[in-house]
Amino acid sequence: MEHIDATEHAVGGARGCHARPDPTTMICRFSSLGRQGFTLIELLVAMSIISILIALVMPAVNESRSAARRLNCGNNLRQHSLALQNYHSRCNVFPSATGIPNYLNNRELPIMVKQYSFICKILPDLEQSVLYNNVNFDVQLMDYYLYKPPQYQGDQANITVLSTRLATALCPSDSGDGAPGWTGGSNYRVNLGGDRWPTVVESPLNGPIMSYRCSSAAATTDGLSNTVMVSEKIRGHVATVGDESVNGRTVMIRGGRGKPFTADESLAACRALRGTPRGFHTTGGLSWMIGTLSHTCYNHVDVPNSTTPDCISSSNPVSGTVDARSNHKGIVQAAMADGSVRRISNGVGQAVWRALGTRGANEIISEGDY
Numbered sequence: 551m552e553h554i555d556a557t558e559h560a561v562g563g564a565r566g567c568h569a570r571p572d573p574t575t576m577i578c579r580f581s582s583l584g585r586q587g588f589t590l591i592e593l594l595v596a597m598s599i600i601s602i603l604i605a606l607v608m609p610a611v612n613e614s615r616s617a618a619r620r621l622n623c624g625n626n627l628r629q630h631s632l633a634l635q636n637y638h639s640r641c642n643v644f645p646s647a648t649g650i651p652n653y654l655n656n657r658e659l660p661i662m663v664k665q666y667s668f669i670c671k672i673l674p675d676l677e678q679s680v681l682y683n684n685v686n687f688d689v690q691l692m693d694y695y696l697y698k699p700p701q702y703q704g705d706q707a708n709i710t711v712l713s714t715r716l717a718t719a720l721c722p723s724d725s726g727d728g729a730p731g732w733t734g735g736s737n738y739r740v741n742l743g744g745d746r747w748p749t750v751v752e753s754p755l756n757g758p759i760m761s762y763r764c765s766s767a768a769a770t771t772d773g774l775s776n777t778v779m780v781s782e783k784i785r786g787h788v789a790t791v792g793d794e795s796v797n798g799r800t801v802m803i804r805g806g807r808g809k810p811f812t813a814d815e816s817l818a819a820c821r822a823l824r825g826t827p828r829g830f831h832t833t834g835g836l837s838w839m840i841g842t843l844s845h846t847c848y849n850h851v852d853v854p855n856s857t858t859p860d861c862i863s864s865s866n867p868v869s870g871t872v873d874a875r876s877n878h879k880g881i882v883q884a885a886m887a888d889g890s891v892r893r894i895s896n897g898v899g900q901a902v903w904r905a906l907g908t909r910g911a912n913e914i915i916s917e918g919d920y
Contacts, residue, residue, distance in 0.1 A: 616723070616878075616879065619721075619722040619723045619878075620723065620878050620883070622721075622722050623721045623722060623723060623737075623782065623876075623878070623883055624883050624891045626717075626718050626719070626720075626721065626737075626738060627738060627780055627781075627782065627883055627884070627885040627891050628885055628889065628890075628891050629676060629718050630669075630672070630676075630718070630738050630779075630780045630885060631779050631780055631885035631886070631887070631888075631889045631890075631891070632675075632889050633672040633675035633676050634668070634672060634675075634759075634779060634780075635889055636672075636675040637671065637672050637675055638766070638767055641764070642766060643764035643765060643766045644668075644758060644759045644764060644765060644766070644767070645668050645671035645672060645759070645764060646668065646671070646759070646760060646761060646762055646763055646764050646841075647667070647668050647740050647742060647749075647759045647760060647761045647762075647841050647846070647847050648665045648666065648667060648668075648761045648762060648840075648841025648842060648846075648847065649664050649665060649666065649761065649762040649763075649841065650664045650666065650687060664687065664689075664690055664691055665691050665692050665693060665840055665841050665842055666685070666687060666691055666839065666840075666841055667736075667837075667838060667839055667840055667841035667845065667846040667847075668740045668759060668841060668846065669716075669719060669736065669738075669838045669839070669846060670682070670685055670687075670839055670841075673685070676716070676718055678716065681711060681714060684708075684710065684711050685708060685711050685839075686707045686708050689707045689708070691708070691839075691840065692840075693840050693842040693844050693845070708839065711839060712733065712734060712837065712839050713733065713734060714734050715734050715735060716734060716736075716838055719734065719735065719736045719737065719738055719838045720735055720736070720737055721737035721738075721782055721876070721877070723876065723877040723878060724737055724784050724785055724876075724877050726785045726787070733788075733836040733837055734836075734837060734838050734839065735785055735835060735836055735837070735838065736785070736835050736836075736837065736838035736845060736846055737782050737783060737784070737785060737835060738780055738781075738782055738838075738846070739780065739781060739782070739783050739835075739845075739846050739847055739848040739872075739874075740757070740759050740779065740780055740846060740847055740848075741757035741758065741759070741777075741778045741779060741780065741781060741848065741849070741850065741884075741907055742756065742757045742759070742760075742761065742843075742847050742848065742849045743755050743756040743757035743849055743850065743907050743908055743909070744757075744813060744849065744850045744851065744904035744905075744907040744908045744911070745812075745813050745849065745851070746811075746813060746816050746849065746851065746863075746869050746870060746871060747761060747843050747847060747849055747869055747870070747872075749761050750762050750763065752765075752769075754771075754908060754909065754910035754911045754912070755813075755908050755911060756908070756909055756910075757777070757778070757779075757849070757850075757907055757908070757909055758770045758774075758777050758779055758887045758909050759779070761841070761847070767887070769909060769910065770887055770909040770910065771909065771910040771912070772905075772908065772909055772910055772911065772912065772913065774886065774887035774888035775886055775887070775888045775890065776886070776905075776906070776915060777886060777887045777906065777907075777908070777909050778850070778884045778885070778886060778887070778906050778907055779884075779885050779886060779887040780884070780885045781848065781854075781874040781882055781883065781884040781885070781894075782874060782875070782876045782882055782883060782884075783834065783835055783848055783872070783873075783874055783875050783876070784799050784800050784834075784835070784875045784876065784877060785800065785834065785835035785836065786800040786801065786831075786832045786833050786834040786835060786836065787800075787832055787833070787836075788832070788833055788836070797832075798857070798858075798859045799855075799859075799875055800832065800834055800835075800875075801830040801831065801832050801834070801859055801860070802830060802831040802832075802834055802843075802844065802859070802860045802861065802862045802870070802872070803820065803823050803828050803829075803830050803859050803860065803861045803862070804828055804829040804830060804831065804861075804862060805819070805820065805823045805828050805861055805862075805863070806819045806820040806823070806861030806862065806863055806870050806871060807819045807863065813851045813871075813904075816851065816861070816870070816871055817851050817852055817858070817871050819861070820852075820858055820859070820860075820861035820870075820871050821858050823859075823861065824858060824859065830859075831844065831862060834860070834872075843860075843862060843869075843870055843872045844862070844872075847872070848872045848873060848874055849871065849872060849873070849907065850873070850874075850903050850904045850906065850907025850908070851871040851872075851873065851904075852871055852873040852900075853873065853896070853898060853899075853900050853903050854873060854874045854875065854876075854881075854882040854894055854895075854896055854898065854903065855873075855874075855875050855876065855882060855896045856873050856875075858871075860872040860873065874894075878893075880895060880896050881893045881894060881895055881896065882894050882896075884906070887909075892917070892920070894906070894920050895920060898919070898920040899919070901913075902915055902919045902920055903920070906920070
């Protein structure tokens with residue numbers, strides 16, 4: 551009996567140990583459970599630390615995103631340059647920057663104005679054969695963003711193609727400044743040389759591609775690796791009634807001088823128009839289909855990202871000074887005629903930039919010059 555009682559006492563004691571904890575322990579436990587949050591000061595300190603960390607990390611994140619966009623843009627430029635090389639392999643010439651190749655040999659310019667861009671002709675080489683087959687090259691097409699002679703409009707016959715957006719034609723660093731959805735847009739332009747356009751006549755100052763006629767790679771005697779083929783430019787927008795905004799990086803001033811003035815004379819005339827109440831075009835780069843200085847052509851008269859707005863001659867909208875511009879910090883990117891892509895600093899000298907733009911002026915330059 552005593553053994554059983556002892557056992558029960560032991561078991562009961564064990565049960566009592568768990569069922570009846572020390573009140574002092576319970577008080578401590580409840581006190582610790584009751585304080586699980588932060589004080590206001592601790593919360594503010596934590597938020598300050600997080601804000602500092604975000605401030606330190608965000609520039610690196612933004613730089614990484616900018617580098618990714620710049621790389622994507624460079625790939626687009628490379629695709630254009632390689633597409634031009636493929637075209638040359640098939641046809642033994644580069645396509646014309648505008649117009650139907652070589653039609654000026656037998657037709658006068660006012661009769662057969664077909665300002666189809668170089669991009670139109672390399673669509674199959676950009677893996678856009680279906681789109682190419684839908685371009686109606688039989689109708690006349692002019693830069694109707696500048697003027698609209700009804701007898702030359704070919705936009706209605708090509709409205710579907712005109713409104714198609716090509717990812718390879720758009721730089722991811724350029725939002726398009728509010729460009730409408732019915733226009734395809736283009737940031738990439740072919741180089742017409744170190745003089746004002748048009749480049750209809752053979753000249754060592756021309757770029758590797760001419761307007762209204764074709765030329766071969768052999769004409770680029772300065773070397774394909776020393777001559778820019780394609781570069782980039784920021785897009786504009788369609789101006790609305792009462793629109794007084796003037797973005798010097800996207801607008802084209804009506805004025806300046808075309809032929810027979812030199813490139814320096816034309817550039818000086820354009821600089822003299824800064825700050826004057828002149829008319830301007832805001833629609834630059836809205837169409838990859840139209841082969842003019844307004845959309846898919848540029849020249850090396852002025853340096854990249856110049857502070858001087860571009861100028862289009864009042865008497866000839868396809869003659870003027872239009873330079874390369876980008877949203878990439880401190881540079882523009884350019885695809886050389888050999889297919890390589892280079893980054894050109896905003897600080898490049900004018901003489902070097904023009905030398906990179908001409909195909910046969912016998913300038914001597916090295917990559918360290920830019």
